[in-house]
Amino acid sequence: xxxxxxxxxxxxxxxxxxxxxxxxxxxxxxxxxxxxxxxxxxxxxxxxxxxxxxxxxxxxxxxxxxxxxxxxxxxxxxxxxxxxxxxxxxxxxxxxxxxxxxxxxxxxxxxxxxxxxxxxxxxxxxxxxxxxxxxxxxxxxxxxxxxxxxxxxxxxxxxxxxxxxxxxxxxxxxxxxxxxxxxxxxxxxxxxxxxxxxxxxxxxxxxxxxxxxxxxxxxxxxxxxxxxxxxxxxxxxxxxxxxxxxxxxxxxxxxxxxxxxxxxxxxxxxxxxxxxxxxxxxxxxxxxxxxxxxxxxxxx
Amino acid sequence: xxxxxxxxxxxxxxxxxxxxxxxxxxxxxxxxxxxxxxxxxxxxxxxxxxxxxxxxxxxxxxxxxxxxxxxxxxxxxxxxxxxxxxxxxxxxxxxxxxxxxxxxxxxxxxxxxxxxxxxxxxxxxxxxxxxxxxxxxxxxxxxxxxxxxxxxxxxxxxxxxxxxxxxxxxxxxxxxxxxxxxxxxxxxxxxxxxxxxxxxxxxxxxxxxxxxxxxxxxxxxxxxxxxxxxxxxxxxxxxxxxxxxxxxxxxxxxxxxxxxxxxxxxxxxxxxxxxxxxxxxxxxxxxxxxxxxxxxxxxxxxxx
Numbered sequence: 001x002x003x004x005x006x007x008x009x010x011x012x013x014x015x016x017x018x019x020x021x022x023x024x025x026x027x028x029x030x031x032x033x034x035x036x037x038x039x040x041x042x043x044x045x046x047x048x049x050x051x052x053x054x055x056x057x058x059x060x061x062x063x064x065x066x067x068x069x070x071x072x073x074x075x076x077x078x079x080x081x082x083x084x085x086x087x088x089x090x091x092x093x094x095x096x097x098x099x100x101x102x103x104x105x106x107x108x109x110x111x112x113x114x115x116x117x118x119x120x121x122x123x124x125x126x127x128x129x130x131x132x133x134x135x136x137x138x139x140x141x142x143x144x145x146x147x148x149x150x151x152x153x154x155x156x157x158x159x160x161x162x163x164x165x166x167x168x169x170x171x172x173x174x175x176x177x178x179x180x181x182x183x184x185x186x187x188x189x190x191x192x193x194x195x196x197x198x199x200x201x202x203x204x205x206x207x208x209x210x211x212x213x214x215x216x217x218x219x220x221x222x223x224x225x226x227x228x229x230x231x232x233x234x235x236x237x238x239x240x241x242x243x244x245x246x247x248x249x250x251x252x253x254x255x256x257x258x259x260x261x262x263x264x265x266x267x268x269x270x271x272x273x274x275x276x277x278x279x280x281x282x283x284x285x286x287x288x289x290x291x292x293x294x295x296x297x298x299x300x
Numbered sequence: 301x302x303x304x305x306x307x308x309x310x311x312x313x314x315x316x317x318x319x320x321x322x323x324x325x326x327x328x329x330x331x332x333x334x335x336x337x338x339x340x341x342x343x344x345x346x347x348x349x350x351x352x353x354x355x356x357x358x359x360x361x362x363x364x365x366x367x368x369x370x371x372x373x374x375x376x377x378x379x380x381x382x383x384x385x386x387x388x389x390x391x392x393x394x395x396x397x398x399x400x401x402x403x404x405x406x407x408x409x410x411x412x413x414x415x416x417x418x419x420x421x422x423x424x425x426x427x428x429x430x431x432x433x434x435x436x437x438x439x440x441x442x443x444x445x446x447x448x449x450x451x452x453x454x455x456x457x458x459x460x461x462x463x464x465x466x467x468x469x470x471x472x473x474x475x476x477x478x479x480x481x482x483x484x485x486x487x488x489x490x491x492x493x494x495x496x497x498x499x500x501x502x503x504x505x506x507x508x509x510x511x512x513x514x515x516x517x518x519x520x521x522x523x524x525x526x527x528x529x530x531x532x533x534x535x536x537x538x539x540x541x542x543x544x545x546x547x548x549x550x551x552x553x554x555x556x557x558x559x560x561x562x563x564x565x566x567x568x569x570x571x572x573x574x575x576x577x578x579x580x581x582x583x584x585x586x587x588x589x590x591x592x593x594x595x596x597x598x599x600x601x602x603x604x
Contacts, residue, residue, distance in 0.1 A: 124341070128334035156330055157337025167326050209327035240323065 047110075048073040048212055048242035049094055054107035056089045056098065063089040063103070064271035069261055071212075076234060076243045078253035078279070081263030081294070086271030087246045090263075091214050094244065095130040096123045111212065128156045131205030131241075132214040136221045137197035139189035139204070146185040148200055152208040167207055174240075175203035176233055195226025202233060212242045219252065231256050250295055254283055262291045370579050377576025387552045390567055397577050403469060403553030408538055410473020411480055415537075416530055418477075419484030424514055426485070427492045438489075445482035449542040452478050457546035467549035475543030480533045487529020488522070495521035524599040531592035535585045555581050 049071040056063045064086025071077040079087040092098055093105045096116060109116040116126060131152075139148045150158075150168040158164060172178040177199045181192070189200055198218060205213060215234070219227040234243060234256045247253055253260050260283070261276040275282055275291040286292040385396030422441070426434045452475050460471035495518050503513035519526070541556040551557035555577050562574035 122338055122342075125334050125338050128330060153330060153333075156334040157341065158330060158333045163329060167329070170322070170326060208330045209323060211327075 047071060048112060049077075049244065050108075050110040051090070051093075052108040052110075054090065054093060054105065054109060056086065056093055056106075057104050058102060062270045064263065064273075067107070067273045069273060069276055071242055071244055072259065073242050074239055075258035076238045076245055076256055077259045077261060078257035079244065079246045079261050079263060080248065080250060080253045081271070082265065083248065084271070085263040085265045087248075087263050088216050089271070091216055091244055091246050094212065094214055095127050095132060097132075099123055128152075128208055129210060130212045130214060131202075131208060131210035133198070133201050133205055133216065133218045135217045137194055137201050139192070139197050139200050141188070141190050143189060144186045145181050145189045145192070145200060148189045149203045149207050152204060156208060167209075171203045171207035174206045174237070175199045176229070176236070177203055193226070195222050195229060198222060198226070198230060199233065202230075206237075206241075210241060212244065213237065215243060215245045217246050217248065219247070219249070227252075250297070254279060262286075262288075262294060264290055264294060367582065370575065370582050373572075374575035374577075374579030377572045378579055382573075382576055383580070387558070387573075390565070390570065393569075395573065397555065397558060397573070397580065399552045400555045400558040400577065401580070403548065404538065404555045406469045407472045407476060407544065407548070407554060408534065410470055411476035411537055412534060414474060414477035415480040415484055415533070419481055419488055419530065419533075420519075420526070422481075422485045423488030423492060424519075426489050427518065428510065428514060438486075441482040441485045444478070445486070449479055449540055450545070453543040453546045456543065461547055467547060469548065469553065472544045472547040472554070475547055476537045476540060479540060479543055480537045483533040483536065484530050487533065488526050491522035491525025491529060492518050494525060524596040527599065528592045528596040531588055531595070535588035535592070538588070539581060539585055 047070040051067050051069045054067045054069075055065040067086075067090055069077075069090075079090060081087055089098075089103065092101075092103070093109055094111070094116065096105075098105055105117060111126065111129065114121065114126075139145075140151060143151060146168055149171050150164045153164055153167055158167070169178065172181060177196065180196060181200075184191075189197065192200060198221075202213075202218075219230050222230065231252065234245065237243060238256075238258065245253075245257060257279045259277065260279045262274050262282065263271050264274050266272045275286060275288045277287075282291065283295055286295060381394065382396045383401065384398050385394060386399050387397060388395030422437065426438055456471055456475035456478070460474060461467055499517050499521065500513060503517040504510065508516070539556060541560055544554050544557055548554050548557060551561035559574045559577045559581070562570040562577065565571065565574075
């Protein structure tokens with residue numbers, strides 16, 4: 001366990017759970033802890049995100065109901081299905097974005113063993129552990145490329161210049177963007193191409209070293225070349241961070257995901273989870289007739 | 301163990317062990333910072349919220365105070381007779397402000413007839429023909445909206461009243477129209493800009509003439525903003541006094557002039573009448589503003 005000694009930052013010296021955190025990164029069995037609210041938590045039984053009987057409604061309209069789903073740690077879980085079946089709603093329940101849009105979430109959502117909607121949870125601290133990437137690249141137009149990357153760090157109170165620089169560079173490397181932007185870090189972010197902007201947004205999300213990365217159709221506004229780069233990136237990141245990927249592109253799900261969760265609209269126009277499992281299994285031998293029709297392109 | 305620094309780990313190849321440790325250390329920095337700073341951030345956030353909450357009543361207070369004062373001082377003067385009777389000379393009871401209401405209505409009608417169509421056409425020009433001329437026109441509108449209303453009044457006096465040796469509501473309407481025009485032009489243009497280029501291109505690519513797209517797509521899409529902007533400009537114009545000073549024959553032919561005249565009289569009856577007139581004017585302006593909001597809301601809702 002030599003690598004524990006490399007944790008040299010003074011702030012970690014008094015962190016009792018620092019070792020567990022390192023161990024979870026390196027794929028070791030994480031110790032189950034009582035996990036006080038908002039603590040980094042390695043995740044119980046290998047599932048980074050757990051949904052138990054989750055239903056989401058907006059006013060009288062139920063968007064999706066009775067979703068029970070586990071997203072294994074450091075794997076890509078694709079949420080697929082036609083438009084309007086609640087994939088994105090489920091994704092946004094994980095980092096409590098519905099708090100701000102009037103959506104009501106019932107059931108239990110867990111990040112590791114932390115109850116996301118628990119009474120002691122501060123949404124800001126929760127979200128500092130979860131990254132999110134949106135359909136359209138949305139770099140902050142008033143910030144430079146580098147300021148975009150480190151914006152999440154600043155929002156979370158990191159102000160040490162050396163740390164910001166180091167962590168921003170690391171995030172750009174992780175998003176495979178460093179070589180492209182290293183000479184233009186102070187340029188406005190909106191000068192980048194669409195695909196580069198999206199990778200910048202991924203770098204921005206990665207800079208806070210999230211345990212989970214939520215991606216909401218991250219390629220829907222991109223051309224095939226840019227899409228391929230993002231998909232490479234997703235594959236590369238999957239050993240590092242748990243990724244939840246919403247997509248309506250079945251081929252993309254097949255290419256990049258380890259697990260797939262298929263959502264469809266029920267008879268009463270309410271979204272529901274019809275099948276979940278390892279990607280290969282769901283695509284090759286779907287259990288549910290509706291899944292079969294959907295993945296083979298007969299329904300959509 | 302590989303000695304590659306973590307920053308060498310791009311898309312190619314797995315992260316070396318050292319990189320993992322680095323990542324774990326970075327994660328601890330962020331988590332620790334987030335947890336330690338949350339109290340301070342929450343406090344700062346609450347403080348700003350409190351300031352906003354305090355700012356709201358302070359901002360609304362002047363309006364409330366103004367309405368309360370006007371209603372309490374003017375309500376006693378306002379009755380049906382006050383609205384329907386013509387003003388009487390000082391000391392003669394039973395006077396009203398009917399001539400001023402009719403006069404103000406007439407002046408504003410002239411101003412609307414002048415400014416609303418002009419404002420629409422100028423805004424359409426700015427929208428459809430961007431370039432040097434449009435920029436010059438836009439700049440002129442901005443300058444004109446900054447011209448003091450008393451200057452517009454004296455200009456109208458020189459152009460109309462002096463030349464034709466005749467005070468008239470038409471001249472007053474012209475002065476008010478000039479005052480309202482730049483406000484309307486900019487409001488209309490802003491409203492048209494909210495119609496996306498996509499829609500314009502969709503219309504043109506269906507074979508529609510530009511004029512037809514301007515009417516069916518641009519103007520229709522901008523309608524809520526156009527109506528709101530124009531109504532607010534009218535509300536602004538109704539309350540103007542300065543452009544009327546040199547153009548209206550008698551203060552009894554416009555509400556704002558009547559207020560000015562009566563309020564400066566030494567007699568309590570006249571001052572009471574001034575407050576009454578102020579109340580009627582205020583009610584009119586508030587009604588216009590409410591209409592503007594309602595129309596915009598209704599039109600917006602239809603497109604959902």
